[in-house]
Amino acid sequence: MSLPAAPRRGVVLTEEMRLSWLRLIRSENVGPVTFRELINRYGSAAAALEALPELAARGGRRIGVCGAEAAAEEMTRAGKLGARFVCLGEPQYPAHLRSVDYAPPVLAVMGDSASFERPALAIVGARNASLSGIKLTRIFATGVGKAGYVVVSGLARGIDAAAHDATLDTGTVGVFAGGLDRPYPPENRPLMRKIVDSGGALVSEMPFGWTARAIDFPRRNRLVAGLSLGLLVVEAALRSGSLISARLAGELGRLVFAVPGSPLDPRAAGTNRLIREGAILACDAADVLEALSPLATGPGRPEDAIVEEPATDGLTDEPTRSERERIIETLGPTPVTIDEILAHTGVSAGALQLVLLELDLAGRLERHSGGSVSLLM
Template sequence: MTRRGARLTDAQRLDWLRLIRTENVGPRTFRALINQFGGAAAALEALPGLARRGGRHAAPRIPSLREAEEEWHALADLGGRFVATTDPDYPPELRGIEDAPPLLAVRGTETALAAPKVAIVGARNASAAGRTMAGRLARDLGAAGYVVVSGLARGIDAAAHGASLPTGTIGVFAGGLARPYPPENLPLIEEVAQSGAVVSEMPIAWEPRARDFPRRNRLVSGMALAVIVVEAAERSGSLITARFAGEQGREVFAVPGSPLDPRAGGSNRLLKDGAGLVTEAADVIEALAPLRARGPSDEVEAPPPRLDPPAAPPDTVRGRVVELLGPVPTFPDDLVRLARCTAAEVQIILLELELAGRLERHSGGAVSLR
């Protein structure tokens, strides 16, 4: 383990950027590669061979150093910077989730990133009462020392951000920082960047797609100690945020609404399922007091230095592991036991398959074939 503050050099940060932007490399794969090879530079060198052994004929596309430098400078031109999980200003709660982004593109203050946070989310087509409630909660939480996190969407998100501007707020992009969304919130987004921070894990010019919003939602919940849902319909994106919060061990709260209003159907169901009932910020502040007093851990994982690259598993072992995999999620420990091989061999084979585009990772560490 290593203390926070082990800052990367610029060269290392560029290698991290190239690795996380590589085809078929997500946060979990990035972490596995770093753990296996001891650094991004060694992992980048090993990628073509890993993908080939996984069954891919052409190597995954790896951004060039020039492309990484261009993104780096484009972010700097926006007044932003890349923050790595090893940096002291990386959001401490976010660092602890299993698929934490290795690098966050950030415009804003270190103070907002380091502060304790509460997420407020809800309907885009929110009622006047819902927006008023979101604003009241945001103001009172801000006065109690919490930074408010949300997704910069219309309705509840915008109300929560606007009310917490004086005390600090963080907006999470679904696309890149050069592609703010929705367009009508551009003035608000600029105010959020000035008073707190806006962040994204996506390439700077990435246009947000429908499937990027759930991915964004896991960061909203992952940054926070708790998520408050205000006016969420059934099948709402806010319920996805609440689900992520539960998986990440966060507290989940909901504001009760009229049973006659479909905008409250999802939030009322959360209450039936055990979410904490909120009628004022004090409900949340009291519940979070023990967590806030304990504070986040000062330690993060650091892979041991590796002098030699790990050996490729024998074809016989690879064949047994691949045969055991299928569309049903399976845990790596079961693969180790049933294939009669080592954990290190299984991890390398899973990396090979993932880089070849044949593997899908699930929450809790399970894997399946695509």
């Protein structure tokens, strides 16, 4: 069965623009939120790069700006590996990921981008999976794969590896926590090559040469969930990273499925809890397909793309010294919303945005879910 693919829409960046995008996202303290705000204010990545040092200095510190030579070298390393960089808003950028708030501006991709145009299901679970868990994973993955869905997972041992292996013929996407040249775990290298050779894809938002750390896996898990319409957890202990994936999927508005298990098996404790907390109970692939089918034709919203264009009036307000002081005095370790800051200080939205941007680049601002912010003390 073949499900409709999302139509390819968007703009293609020039190589010069792509280099500037890569430089900007690789600069110190620039993440997806800051990246978008910089483009909105300055109109292009190139202009934002020129403004970075002064912005960070006004926030209270100097930061490292990625140089053109370093970014060009990373592009060369990607090319030698057979990978490429795809930017948010370009036709090859994953359709469903575009709908995620503050999606990664730049992705490193190896393999066939056509995998991103089809509806997808994420399958995750325990690394120390049981034999029955592996068998169930293969049954679910094969079932949704034959129904036209791509299976997305994180290339880990156990459930992840079984999900990828079962869908080599129908389509699978592996997401890295580190750079594409730093696969983890190393024993899955042959599987990663099979994914690319079979027409699937590998993807990462991390730089080439980046070795994954523990704190990088939740970021990887968010990407796994964002690439998919729903996420299925097969086995998971109560402290499993798969439960983090499930929480992130729920926050992104994705459907969360869980396979029930024996109360005597600690690897089923997490999935049983998910079901108790509202996840969709899944006993076979049909349960998943029934819930996903109404969503299978909805690609990501193209209007969420970042577009380089002149800064919008009102976003360029420069705060006075007293306004900057009022904003910083208003902030503290307790998260507050943007509306609360505006109401308390009486400053314009553009002035507030600039001060928050300065603090963010200086590493003094923490952003929370729901758009709240706090000051790092």
